[in-house]
Amino acid sequence: MEMTTCNVCGKIFGAPSGSICPACRKLLDIVYEKARAYLRDNPKAEMKARELAKAIGEDERLVEILMIEGRFENKDSEEGDSAAEKKRKKLLEDLQRSLAKPAPKEEGMTTYGSDRHGGDRFGRG
Ligand SMILES: [Zn+2]
DSSP: OOEEEOTTTOOEEEOSSSSSOHHHHHHHHHHHHHHHHHHHHOTTSOOOHHHHHHHHTOOHHHHHHHHHTTTTOOHHHHHHHHHHHHHHHHHHHHHHHHHSOOOOOOOOOOOOOOOOOOOOOOOOO
16 A cells, blocks of 8 residues: 655555545534534624634644645535526626617608699590
């Protein structure tokens, strides 16, 4: 088995995949749960490893690794955003359509009337 140095604690361990030892992986899960709960309660909190780590009282390095791994990317909210985005786009299109009215047509009365009177024929004879 290949030996890898743990990204978190620096311990050398046999790694089938990844570069975080099982002990730290467990720890990361706990930190992740904490961080996620914190972000849920503070949606406007800055996504900075240092700030987040301080807020939840965990090691900055652990939070950083979670961020690098993309654990905080919420796919559910992304879907919601795209649905809202679609709606907004449609509203915008409607607005643009109502603003960009077609230029008013020039209405000129240009009917060439041709009144011709044919002469009467008297065919008496
Ligand atoms: Zn470790």
